[in-house]
Amino acid sequence: MNSTVKEIAGGKWWKVDFHVHTPASMDYGKESREPEKEKQVTPKEFLLKAIEKNIDCLVISDHNSFEWIDKLREAMNELIQDNSNIAPVIIFPAVEINVMGNIHLLAIFNIDVEVRNLERIFGQIGFDEKVLSTTKSMPEVMEIVIKNKGIAIPAHVDCPSGLFETNSASEIKGVLNVDELLAFEVIGSEINNQIYKDSKRKISYVAGSDSHCIDAIGSRYTWVKMGKPSIEAMRLALFDNIDGVLRSDFYEGNPNDLKNRMFLKYIEIKQAKYAGRRAPLHIDFSPWMTSIIGGRGTGKSSIIQFVRLILDKKEELPKALQKEFDDFVNISKNRTELGMLTDSTEIRACIVKDGLEYNFIWKNNELYEMIGGELEKATGLSERFPIRIFNQKQLFEMTKDAQLLLQYIDSQWDSIGWRKSLDSTKNKYVDCMIRINNNNIKVNEKKRKEIALREIENKIKVFETEATKKVLDSQKEILIAEQQAKSVYRKYEDVIDKSIQLYKSVLELSENSLNIDKLDKESKKEIDQWESEINTFILNYKDAYEKNQVSFCQLDVWFSKLKVFKNKEENQIEMNNIINELKEQGVDDIDIYPVLLKQKDDLLKELEEYIRVEQIDEExxxxxxxxxxxxxxxxxxxxxxxxxxxxxxxxxxxxxxxxxxxxxxxxxxxxxxxxxxxxxxxxxxxxxxxxxxxxxxxxxxxxxxxxxxxxxxxxxxxxxxxxxxxxxxxxxxxxxxxxxxxxxxxxxxxxxxxxxxxxxLVRLELKTGRNKYISIDAGSAGQRTSAILTLLLQMSKEPIIIDQPEDDLDTKNITDFIVKGINEKKQSQQIIVVTHNPNIVVNTNSEQVIHMEFAGGEINASHSGALQDFEIRDAICDVMEGGREALESRYYRITKALE
Known part of the structure; x- marks a missing residue:
């Protein structure tokens, strides 16, 4: 299949060229410049061109011939044998019939019908080889095709040889009266025939290339939704109209391209208490609509609980329902103990987002993500994959506690980014307040230092009055003069001491006589002369010393009479007066003045560091x-x-x-x-x-x-x-x-x-009439549930899983709200529903239906597929009350195809 997603469970879109001719048509090659060469194309070349154009299904509709059907089938088998990776092109055998009145009709049959049977059917239409036309009317031919389980589609109805180009109103009316008329091949955008408009028939429009040369294959085509290509699948798709067919003229791209859609691809359970014991229980989900059906006790809701577990969605449950979930995920030690898990339970899930697959594994009560072939602990699933899960009880609880809606209201806008901005702003505010508090401490410290400075300056001012300053300055000068006088005293005191010592030494030395009797006369004469001079010096020194001895003794008296000491006494009297005055100002120590000056300097330096605190405070x-x-x-x-x-x-x-x-x-x-x-x-x-x-x-x-x-x-x-x-x-x-x-x-x-x-606060009201509302508390359970469910389906394009939404709802509510809502929303989001109601499955044209059974002590998915599958239709009829009626009611025009 041609798809950007390799595997899509259930119904998916197949690229179908509804009108293709081969060299078996007599007019083949008419579109080519070299018609004869064109007719030499081989079946393999023909198919390779279709593969090149990414065509999934070819409706081979030659004029009145089935000659190339088997040729193409054989060629396709050979291509697959030569290349097992090649995507097979499905061949729908068909024929373009020239009906009486020169109106063309496409008769399409199942892919496995033998050519001999096709020729037998063709023989029933009364084809006249002479006039190359049927002898029967268009409605008659259509009934024969339909009776033989084919699909009859009037070809190129708005062009020559088309139904609406005929002048026969009766013929048009006759065709429109064919009950199983499902589609027209339309070349233009719309059919403007008034008879057709008046009929109000719901007919699908399909497109085909009507190719008569190989290059024209796939030039026009139709996307058809089918599980697997078959005539039954095509019939249902045509009946479903825009939910089943999309013409290439009006749809760009590939509807299977799901790169912008997030969806749960599958879940697999191993070794749970009642699931996956003998073999893993594997459930594939459609990216569009999946219905899980089955009788009571078959484990339908258990599948949703397993999904809730691996997606970590417990916190989204109302508190009243969390206990039920806790019981489910309990590890059961025996058959009687509550719990669906065992020590060996392993759950796997795959989520597709932006075209990429994310694989998760839950085991040992931990969730892991497969990244680069390695398991790493998974985090942030709710934010990364906001899949919503609800059950009927949860829906009803939401009608009782409207505040539960806030989380879904907030999922519609960037509340996660907003929350980050809010937290960031809160952190900034707290940080700012910490800095304000710290700065306030500095402001207070600054104020305390300023007060201390003012007190010191007040004390210093006492020292710096005019009178005080004069006395203090005098004291400084007197102290200096006193020091100088004492220096002189110490000098002369030292001189006198040394003079006395010298005097005593001289006397002592002069009194000592020396014996020189052995010297010669001449030497004695010289010594006597020298000694005479010395003695004269000694006598002069003794005389001088004795004359000044009185002065030496009066040094202290002389020194004490210096005026500087008198000045000091006078200054001290003045200082005593100042000290008494300072004591009155609180200053006990006159010597504190220089200390105060230093303290002032220190405070001024410290306050320099606080200059900006007020400015910072304002900032x-x-x-x-x-x-x-x-x-x-x-x-x-x-x-x-x-x-x-x-x-x-x-x-x-x-x-x-x-x-x-x-x-x-x-x-x-x-x-x-x-x-x-x-x-x-x-x-x-x-x-x-x-x-x-x-x-x-x-x-x-x-x-x-x-x-x-x-x-x-x-x-x-x-x-x-x-x-x-x-x-x-x-x-x-x-x-x-x-x-x-x-x-x-x-x-x-x-x-x-x-x-x-x-x-x-969120307040809910139910609409009861035009512009009439009542409190939701006054509504019935059905009204409340259908209203909240309708709302949830509107909320976003994220996947939504709903467990048994039909409880408390009547058939009208299901049709008016659930079915309508699902049909509108499944085009843009994945919807998974567990249901007992066949109308939900059938009327939403569920792309994937999973039939659950409980057998051999285990939950099993016995069948899965699209509505076209007989096993699925049988299951709907067998296990869902009113299932057959629902199928027949929806597909009343093609009931035979459902038998």
Whole structure:
């Protein structure tokens, strides 16, 4: 089969050229420049050209001849033998009959009918070789073809030799009265014959090349939906009209090209408690519509539970139904224990997305993905593959808890990207508030240092008054002069000490006489002369010392009388007066002045590091406001996207949805109480108040849901500001005190209030008449379920799996809502339905029908295929109440084909 997806289960689209001539037609080659050469084409060349054109099925319809049917069959077998990879071209034997009145008719028969039988049938139509026309009318010939299980299609009806080119109104009416007339071969876009329009017949239009040369094969063709090509499959496809046939003139591309469609391709179960024990239970799904049928207890719903398990969809179930699912996925240790799994259970599934296959394996309570031939733990399936699964109980629960719809409302817009932006904004806000808090610490430190600096400067100022400064300056000068005087004193004190020592040494030395009696006279004479001079020096020194000895003794008296010491005494008196004054200013130590000066310098240097804290504080406050505006914009975006989705849904169906922003008071109360750590009913009058009738009547949460000014967002902003205003008098004193205490001990609580996003409320109403609605709670179970199901079918193009939607529904609801909805949506999304109702299977023209049975202690898929398959039709009749009636009712014009 020609398809971008190699294997499509059940019905799929086959490329059919409905009108092909071979050299067996006498006028073959008329379109070629070399007619005689054209007639020499071999059957293999003929088929290879069809393969080149990607044709799946050829309707070989030579003029009044079946000569090339067996030739093409044999040639096709030889081509397959030569190349096993070649895609076989299916040959539908047919004939183009020239009916009385020169109207052409295509008579198409099953692919395996022998030529001798075809010739026998052809003999029944009364063909006159002399005039090359039948002796019977078009309606008569058609009835003969149909009676012999063929399909009769008037050829090129809007062109010469076509039905509507005849002038015989009776002939046209006669053809239109043929009950099993299913299709016309049409060359143009529409048939403008008034008789035909008045008949209001639902007839399919097909296209064929009417090729009379090899190159024209496949120049026009029709896509036909069939499981496997057969005359029965073609008959049903033609009856289904646009759901069964697509003309090449009006459809571009390949309808089997599913690269833009996501779908569950198959699931396979091994070693479950009641499935896949002897051999894997393998279920293939159609990318369009799959119906799973079977009697009670055959495991139909179990297949959906296995799908839910491998797709990790438990959290989407209402809490009331999660226990049932938990029981299903329990590992059963014995026959009596609940659970469908064993220690050895393995589930495999394949999902196709963007033309690629993704393979998953569940085993040992872990989900893996096959990547590059290796198993890796799978993550994020819900986001990557948003396949939706519902059962009837779940649908009904959704009518009781409309909030469950929010997740599906949010699936219609980029709520995942929005959530990431929201989380990012929250993180930015928290980070900004941390920096604001840290900067506030610096601001406070700066203020403390500024206060300390002012105190130091005040103390320094006491030291730096005019009088104090003069005394302190004098003290400095006196101290310097005193040091200088003491230096002089120490110098001369040292001189006097050394002079006394020298005097004593001289006296001692001068009194010591030396013996020189052995010296010669001349030497003695010289020594005596030298000694005389020395003694003169000694006598002079002694005289000088003794004259100044009094002065030496009076050095201390002389030094103490210096004026500098008098100045010092006078300065000290002044300093004492200043010290007393400083003590009155709180300064105990006069020597602290230089310490204060150093402290001042140190503080000034430290404050230089805090120069920008106020500027940074302003910048951070502005950043905070910018982030809050981003946050408010995201809140508004959520509401607008939800409201846009709800509005589009309200345009169709019988369910009206109303979205109340921040209106889910029960949930919002719960979340707010968690933020402020006050559960129960404490502060009810401030948070959410109830009146005597137990109706909500006041409090923060109530006002959020019922803004007085009608603007929920402005009301929300004001509420956040009010809650975090420590001086607000709006609330009760105890509530205010509780909040302020929280803020004081944990500044993150304030952040949580600003980042608290109250939930919206969804309200559902059923349409009961034109512009008349009632609360969904007032509707019947059938009304409620059909309404919610209709809505779910509108929601998106993602696959949807529904388990027994017909429960609680009457036949009219099934026809009006389910069948209609499925037929509209299966063209754009995969739909899988477990059902007991034959009308769903038959009237949606389910491309894949899976018949489930329980035999040998195991769930089995006994048959699967399209409606054309006899086994499937038998199963519908046998296991589905009213199955035969449903088939006969839908296909009343071709009932014989279903026998």
């Amino acid at each position: 951070l406050k502005q950043e905070r406001m910018t982030i809050l505006e981003e946050y408010y914009t995201l809140i508004q975006q959520r509401y607008e996207n939800r409201e846009r989705t709800v509005s589009s849904w309200n345009e169709a169906g019988n369910l009206r949805i109303t979205l109340l922003p921040m209106g889910n008071m029960e949930k919002n109360e719960e979340v707010f109480r968690n933020i402020i750590n006050k559960q129960g009913t404490t502060f009810s009058s401030d948070i959410l108040e109830r009146n005597k009738e137990e109706e909500y009547s006041g409090g923060i949460v109530f006002r959020l849901a019922n803004p007085e000014n009608g603007n929920y967002l402005e009301n929300y902003k004001a509420m956040c500001e009010e809650l975090t205003n420590r001086n607000s008098s709006t609330y009760g004193k105890k509530f205010r005190a509780h909040l302020n205490n929280l803020f004081e001990n944990d500044y993150s609580v304030e952040n949580e209030i600003y980042m608290w996003l109250p939930e919206d």
